[in-house]
Amino acid sequence: MGKSSWDLWIEEALAKLESRKMFMPLRPMHLPTLKQQQQEAQTDEYETFHGIQPWYRLSIQISLPDSFFQRLLDGTELNCKNGRDDGKLSPNQQQQWKKLILFAGNDFLGLCRHPSIAKATAKKFQVETDKGGAFGRMLQACLLCPTGFSANLAVMVAIGSLAPLLRAGRGPTKEEKIAIFSDSLNHASIVDGIKLAERYGCVKFITNCNMKRKVVVTDSLFSMDGDFAPMIELVQLRRKHGFLLVVDDAHGTFFWGQNGGGVPEEFNCENDIDICIGTLSKAAASLGGFIACSQIWKQFIQSRGRSFMFSTAPPVPLTAASYASIVVARNEQWRRREIRKRM
Numbered sequence: 001m002g003k004s005s006w007d008l009w010i011e012e013a014l015a016k017l018e019s020r021k022m023f024m025p026l027r028p029m030h031l032p033t034l035k036q037q038q039q040e041a042q043t044d045e046y047e048t049f050h051g052i053q054p055w056y057r058l059s060i061q062i063s064l065p066d067s068f069f070q071r072l073l074d075g076t077e078l079n080c081k082n083g084r085d086d087g088k089l090s091p092n093q094q095q096q097w098k099k100l101i102l103f104a105g106n107d108f109l110g111l112c113r114h115p116s117i118a119k120a121t122a123k124k125f126q127v128e129t130d131k132g133g134a135f136g137r138m139l140q141a142c143l144l145c146p147t148g149f150s151a152n153l154a155v156m157v158a159i160g161s162l163a164p165l166l167r168a169g170r171g172p173t174k175e176e177k178i179a180i181f182s183d184s185l186n187h188a189s190i191v192d193g194i195k196l197a198e199r200y201g202c203v204k205f206i207t208n209c210n211m212k213r214k215v216v217v218t219d220s221l222f223s224m225d226g227d228f229a230p231m232i233e234l235v236q237l238r239r240k241h242g243f244l245l246v247v248d249d250a251h252g253t254f255f256w257g258q259n260g261g262g263v264p265e266e267f268n269c270e271n272d273i274d275i276c277i278g279t280l281s282k283a284a285a286s287l288g289g290f291i292a293c294s295q296i297w298k299q300f301i302q303s304r305g306r307s308f309m310f311s312t313a314p315p316v317p318l319t320a321a322s323y324a325s326i327v328v329a330r331n332e333q334w335r336r337r338e339i340r341k342r343m
Contacts, residue, residue: 006244006274009213010296013165017303021068024303047115066096141298144319146311148250148279148289152189153196154305155246155275155291156180159215160197161304171201178202179211183218185225187248190217214243220263221251231263235272246275254283254329255336284325288314 003011017023064072145151159180163172180194180202194202194217203211216238218229229247238245249262257265262278264270275297280288291301291308302308314322329335 005212005242007294007296009162009166010300013162014296014299014303016165017300021065021071022303023299024309026302062100062102063097064100066098069098069100141293141295143291143293143298143302143305143308144314145289145291145308146314147287148248148277148281149189150307150311151277151279151289151291152187152248153193153307154301154309155277156190156193156197156217157200157306158301158304159244159246160200160202162300163201163213165304175211176213177211178213178215179209181214181216181243183222183229185222186217186219187250190219190248214241215246216243217246218248219251220247220249221256223251228263228267231267231269235267235269238272244274245272246277247273248277250277250279250282250289253278254326255339258333260326260329260333260336280322280325283329284322286322286325287318288322 014023143151143154145154159178163176163178164170166172167176178197178201180197182190182194203209216234218234220229220231221227222229231247234245237243247264249264252263252266254260254262256263259265260283261270262276264273264276274293276292278290278292280286280290291298293301
């Protein structure tokens with residue numbers, strides 16, 4: 001199967017972000033190995049120190065592309081003058097990296113590398129590998145957000161930023177804008193996200209339109225009415241018209257579907273949804289939201305979804321608890337059956 005128009009648009013947008021040094025890579029998190037956990041977790045006492053230790057430096061060391069560093073110094077890292085793709089490397093050029101000490105992070109006291117905190121965290125969980133999670137076929141990549149609200153905001157704002165980005169700083173024409181079709185009963189976070197997207201030139205439609213870039217966004221299960229969205233019909237329309245299908249599955253995540261894959265799994269249409277937003281605060285009994293999507297959409301949202309970019313990441317113990325909830329919810333299928341017997 002060839003690439004869809006949306007895939008091509010996002011690939012073009014990512015290339016523009018790369019060329020303007022606006023792509024925001026995620027900093028990897030390195031957790032203790034099992035051997036380190038066993039060696040360090042020998043005592044319940046919290047070791048304290050009376051001065052700066054060598055490992056403090058590790059918590060604030062980062063590496064940046066030299067070209068991006070120069071743009072930081074110039075104050076133009078998030079702007080492209082007159083829409084030019086200046087700073088773009090030729091195929092024969094090799095990227096140079098610059099090591100820096102970061103003083104603008106959220107780790108105010110430098111505790112993220114503290115051995116006592118690492119030991120306490122290691123005692124609470126062991127990192128496992130998910131061999132095909134609840135979202136199976138649909139999930140290629142995922143972004144974890146502090147809340148489901150911020151996840152929906154990030155998706156809608158990122159979508160809204162696409163049209164002006166492809167126009168290289170010039171306002172999009174009417175035909176180049178993005179038409180968003182949203183159900184009137186959608187969650188407030190979707191409504192607010194669309195309002196922000198409209199500032200970029202998106203247009204919210206409830207009737208037919210001839211615009212090329214169309215997005216349909218809907219709750220999968222409407223909490224106040226208890227009704228499912230017409231998933232099969234939406235999928236058929238997506239195949240016919242090629243719009244981007246965004247589904248907020250907050251009220252179906254881990255509850256519907258044989259494996260807890262939500263409403264998309266229940267209707268066997270995981271592969272026909274472009275972006276799926278879920279929550280960890282309802283069926284998973286934890287806190288947070290996530291965006292399940294393709295790898296290129298993940299890269300685009302992490303660079304343009306402001307509520308993701310400018311929010312603090314969930315702490316590791318909470319993430320571990322969420323992961324445990326996912327595993328248990330997927331494996332203990334009887335829980336879903338018992339609840340549905342009582343519906």
